[in-house]
Amino acid sequence: MEGTIHTLQEYMFRTETITYILIVIALFAITFFWKFLNGRDDEE
Amino acid sequence: MSDEASTTKSYLTPFNIIAGIIVIIGLFITALRFTKGLGAVTNLSDNNPWGIWIGFDLLVGVALAAGGYVTSAAVYIFGMKRYHSAVRPAILTGFLGYALVVVALNYDVGRPWRLPFPFIVQQGTTSLLFEVAACVALYLTVLFIEFTPAAMEWLGLKRARNIVVKLTLLLTIFGVILSTLHQSSLGALFLIAPSKLHPLWYSPYLPVFFFVSSIIAGLSMVIFESTLSHRYFADKMDEAHLKEKDDIALGFGKAASLVLAGYFIIKVIGISEGNNWHLLGTSYGLWFLVELFGFVALPCFLYAVGVREKKLKLIKWTAVLTVLGIIVNRFNICLVAFNWHLPSSERYFPHWMEIGISVFLVTAGLIAFRFIVTRMPILYAHPDYPEEH
Numbered sequence: 001m002e003g004t005i006h007t008l009q010e011y012m013f014r015t016e017t018i019t020y021i022l023i024v025i026a027l028f029a030i031t032f033f034w035k036f037l038n039g040r041d042d043e044e
Numbered sequence: 045m046s047d048e049a050s051t052t053k054s055y056l057t058p059f060n061i062i063a064g065i066i067v068i069i070g071l072f073i074t075a076l077r078f079t080k081g082l083g084a085v086t087n088l089s090d091n092n093p094w095g096i097w098i099g100f101d102l103l104v105g106v107a108l109a110a111g112g113y114v115t116s117a118a119v120y121i122f123g124m125k126r127y128h129s130a131v132r133p134a135i136l137t138g139f140l141g142y143a144l145v146v147v148a149l150n151y152d153v154g155r156p157w158r159l160p161f162p163f164i165v166q167q168g169t170t171s172l173l174f175e176v177a178a179c180v181a182l183y184l185t186v187l188f189i190e191f192t193p194a195a196m197e198w199l200g201l202k203r204a205r206n207i208v209v210k211l212t213l214l215l216t217i218f219g220v221i222l223s224t225l226h227q228s229s230l231g232a233l234f235l236i237a238p239s240k241l242h243p244l245w246y247s248p249y250l251p252v253f254f255f256v257s258s259i260i261a262g263l264s265m266v267i268f269e270s271t272l273s274h275r276y277f278a279d280k281m282d283e284a285h286l287k288e289k290d291d292i293a294l295g296f297g298k299a300a301s302l303v304l305a306g307y308f309i310i311k312v313i314g315i316s317e318g319n320n321w322h323l324l325g326t327s328y329g330l331w332f333l334v335e336l337f338g339f340v341a342l343p344c345f346l347y348a349v350g351v352r353e354k355k356l357k358l359i360k361w362t363a364v365l366t367v368l369g370i371i372v373n374r375f376n377i378c379l380v381a382f383n384w385h386l387p388s389s390e391r392y393f394p395h396w397m398e399i400g401i402s403v404f405l406v407t408a409g410l411i412a413f414r415f416i417v418t419r420m421p422i423l424y425a426h427p428d429y430p431e432e433h
Binding site for chain 2: 040
């Protein structure tokens with residue numbers, strides 16, 4: 001069945017792949033969030 | 045006669061009447077607890093040995109008392125002197141919070157006279173509870189020493205006060221280390237129960253979640269406490285406190301927003317690491333999403349908007365939402381998601397007397413806070429020591 005995990009290697013591969021993608025997204029998101037948070041201060 | 049009448053009237057305020065009733069009921073339940081045992085006043089059982097005295101009084105109490113180490117670290121370690129006026133109220137809140145945690149523990153443990161046993165009879169150094177006990181005991185002592193300069197200024201003990209003030213940096217560093225250790229260890233306590241805690245809340249990163257969320261709780265509590273102090277004790281505040289009040293809300297709001305963003309990210313990574321995406325569609329998953337978006341993402345965004353647009357009212361209400369979020373999180377981990385697989389008949393719901401004791405302890409904290417703030421230099425600089433403020 002598609003999506004079924006049989007081995008620890010498969011489990012680690014799937015979870016780590018998704019996690020690494022999420023971390024990259026988070027790094028970009030936090031940069032934009034920082035700019036949003038400090039936007040008005042920078043303008044002043 | 046008229047003097048007598050005015051004195052009687054001044055004591056019969058709504059706060060005093062309500063607090064008096066709660067204290068009388070609390071003392072009655074306390075007598076029952078210590079004469080008839082835990083079974084007479086609680087719904088605790090072998091399946092549910094930790095109820096709201098742990099979930100609320102201890103886990104929430106310790107998290108919300110984190111304002112002490114967060115504020116003193118910001119001022120004395122990171123050099124943010126503009127928040128100096130927030131230190132004493134935060135230390136006082138932290139000290140009272142931890143003191144009540146220890147009082148609550150005496151109600152919760154079966155044989156409270158054995159509380160010092162880890163230190164004098166059996167060390168049990170491999171136990172997380174030993175680490176928590178040691179850190180809480182030491183940190184309560186640190187908070188007490190950090191609080192004493194205010195009491196000494198009030199009592200006129202100049203020399204002793206000056207000695208303690210010289211220890212400020214040392215105590216702050218010690219306090220931060222101890223807080224880092226036991227805030228995270230409280231989360232680590234649940235690592236032993238992967239089969240009992242719902243997978244969405246269980247994570248190997250629980251210690252990190254607890255520590256990071258304690259910073260958020262501390263920052264939000266300082267804003268919340270400052271708002272209440274300004275409302276009810278404005279006459280006790282000096283010019284510096286009144287002037288720095290808005291800066292504290294903006295600065296701490298910004299820090300809380302950023303830490304909340306980080307906390308949101310690590311919580312999502314926690315789902316990913318546990319491969320628990322499929323559980324988000326269940327009823328527990330929906331409640332998890334309410335916690336994640338309603339009490340983490342939403343306050344993060346509201347804090348950011350409040351700081352950006354300098355809307356102080358929004359920041360203050362967001363602090364209330366965040367504090368509620370911390371309570372929801374600790375309740376979820378200790379009560380709601382714990383023993384989630386048990387049938388509803390075997391699930392725990394607190395006895396009214398358990399809730400009564402928790403309300404009694406919070407009320408005792410408020411009474412003590414009011415007693416100290418109205419007498420000691422907490423919200424104002426003592427005229428004999430102006431250079432310190």
